[in-house]
Amino acid sequence: MCIDKFSVMAAALWLTLPAMAQVPASAPYSPSWQARHHLQWLSDHAGLQLTTSHWPLPTAAVEQALTRLPRQQPDAIAQQVAWAREEVLRELRDRQEGWRLRAQARSRVEALHGFDDNYTPGSSVQLESEEWRWGQAADGVTAAVRVGGRAELSPNSLQTRFSGHGTEGHVQLRPDGSAAVVGVEGWNVQAFSQRHWWGPGWQSSLVNGHNNPSWTGVGLQRGSVAASDSAWLSWMGPWNLDVFVAKAQDPQVVSQQPSGFLFSGMRLTMKPQPWLELGFSRGLQTGGAGRPSGASNFVKAFFGQELNKNATDSFVDSSGQIAGYDLRLSCPKAWGEWLGSCAAYTQWMGEDAAGKLPLPYKFMSLWGVESSFGQGRYRVFAEWANTNVYSLPWDSKSPFPGYVNGVYTQGYTQGARWVGSSQGSGSKVMTLGWMDAENLRVFKIHAGRIQTSMGAYDPRVTAPHGGMWAFNAAQTLAFKSLSLTPELAYTHWSRSAVQGSAVRKNLRASVMVDVSF
Numbered sequence: 001m002c003i004d005k006f007s008v009m010a011a012a013l014w015l016t017l018p019a020m021a022q023v024p025a026s027a028p029y030s031p032s033w034q035a036r037h038h039l040q041w042l043s044d045h046a047g048l049q050l051t052t053s054h055w056p057l058p059t060a061a062v063e064q065a066l067t068r069l070p071r072q073q074p075d076a077i078a079q080q081v082a083w084a085r086e087e088v089l090r091e092l093r094d095r096q097e098g099w100r101l102r103a104q105a106r107s108r109v110e111a112l113h114g115f116d117d118n119y120t121p122g123s124s125v126q127l128e129s130e131e132w133r134w135g136q137a138a139d140g141v142t143a144a145v146r147v148g149g150r151a152e153l154s155p156n157s158l159q160t161r162f163s164g165h166g167t168e169g170h171v172q173l174r175p176d177g178s179a180a181v182v183g184v185e186g187w188n189v190q191a192f193s194q195r196h197w198w199g200p201g202w203q204s205s206l207v208n209g210h211n212n213p214s215w216t217g218v219g220l221q222r223g224s225v226a227a228s229d230s231a232w233l234s235w236m237g238p239w240n241l242d243v244f245v246a247k248a249q250d251p252q253v254v255s256q257q258p259s260g261f262l263f264s265g266m267r268l269t270m271k272p273q274p275w276l277e278l279g280f281s282r283g284l285q286t287g288g289a290g291r292p293s294g295a296s297n298f299v300k301a302f303f304g305q306e307l308n309k310n311a312t313d314s315f316v317d318s319s320g321q322i323a324g325y326d327l328r329l330s331c332p333k334a335w336g337e338w339l340g341s342c343a344a345y346t347q348w349m350g351e352d353a354a355g356k357l358p359l360p361y362k363f364m365s366l367w368g369v370e371s372s373f374g375q376g377r378y379r380v381f382a383e384w385a386n387t388n389v390y391s392l393p394w395d396s397k398s399p400f401p402g403y404v405n406g407v408y409t410q411g412y413t414q415g416a417r418w419v420g421s422s423q424g425s426g427s428k429v430m431t432l433g434w435m436d437a438e439n440l441r442v443f444k445i446h447a448g449r450i451q452t453s454m455g456a457y458d459p460r461v462t463a464p465h466g467g468m469w470a471f472n473a474a475q476t477l478a479f480k481s482l483s484l485t486p487e488l489a490y491t492h493w494s495r496s497a498v499q500g501s502a503v504r505k506n507l508r509a510s511v512m513v514d515v516s517f
Helices: 006-016 033-045 059-067 078-097 295-302 333-339
Strands: 100-106 124-128 132-134 141-146 148-153 171-174 179-184 187-194 215-222 239-247 262-273 276-286 319-330 341-353 360-373 378-386 428-436 441-450 465-475 477-479 482-495 505-516
Touching (some): 033 078, 033 341, 033 360, 033 378, 033 428, 059 078, 215 262, 262 295, 276 295
Antiparallel strands (some): 100 505, 132 141, 141 179, 148 171, 179 187, 187 215, 262 276, 276 319, 319 341, 341 360, 360 378, 441 465, 477 482, 482 505
16 A cells, blocks of 8 residues: 555646646547557657557547647658558547447457457457537537447456346446546546556556456546646646546455445656656555445545554554556667667556655566667567566565555456556566557567466466466458457466366457447
8 A cells, every 4th residue: 555645746736737728628538559659659759749658638638739740840751750640630530520339259268468458358349429529628618428338248257156237247338438528727527437558568557557447437637738838837748637536346256345445546647858758646445345435534545644554553544555657768869770769668656655755665667668660660569567566676675466455355456357467466577569550460479477367356266377478469450440350369377276277278369340430
């Protein structure tokens, strides 16, 4: 659990902001991996004023950044800039102006999930409407609505008995993709059902990633990512602040489980230099069956009070929390002559506070390097994630598994799936990834050690674990408004509940149909 002052800093930041240029309300937007690749390339090469480690962002914020992209580009990259910009704008138009149906038939097998991956270890179907907007930026108050729904097989791959509907049912329904947004003075007040990706990684986010079902809740997010006009805040460059509260959808996996807890997420992202992006994230679990709840307890949790109970303390822990930092550092452009464009990134998420200091420590950690080449067509990355606390190279204390504690015994989960990295608690995994944005092709290989379980978590079940190697590949075939994506994933573990069982070797095949109309 972690005490931090990110909430105080964010509240102070919001209260001290001058009136900002209005951006109309818009639905949240999370790009496909191809669109994120293009946005990252435009940010690195063409001066795009947008943070790229914080999703979703308001659709209008991304549109505004693309509109302000410098038109005069060096001849050597002008064609690539136009291509990347048009690819993102096309995806934005498809999401805003048409309905979208995604159906995936998949064998019920776990695999490692990264950015833009479908987390469900089974089949699913999802429908999203077009986006409807009302009002202009000058009107003062604007609004936007999108309606969505999703039916899927239970995301808890470790569950074998199902009953009724809801979190314990075999088939589950969610309002995924829905959003109702009101824009006021440059801020979006929103109710939504949406997945999040917070961090610079391509395979893992240690705090809020794409391995779990969408969060359904309410929140406040800055409507733009542009730099502030204020002399006090202009040093931040492009920035965004996102705060939300959602109710967890967690099946019963342990006795006396504090089910139905509230999850509160907070992220502040900024880009003070064209070559530097910084992120500050926080996730907290509070309330739930058998736990202190109500407004007063939530305020205590939000401000990091009554945590890390000792035997002599009279209080009951108000919450379970993690918080930390991430950064992405781009290589000097002069290196591009022999390296292409490149960057290094890291993310540290701590599960506790250093004594009386309001700062996290006991960090889980992620380290990565990436490069794009082939005139913006390809991206490769290497990413190492260690989900043990005390995992930094200079830590002298013995590491132990993160994401689990004695307060929330179901772990840091949503729908029984890890909210952070899909490799789960106490694991170490290296991923090598290759993307071809022109041919819509991606291939990843993984190697490392799974300590607890991959994908889903149930403390009663001994899931496949131990030494692990895996690969997954996907190829999208596009036909106008329809695309077909076959996927193949193989995972091999050294240990399982029954030694020698075929469960140690999993082959997953799937095909996704995505159509806009």
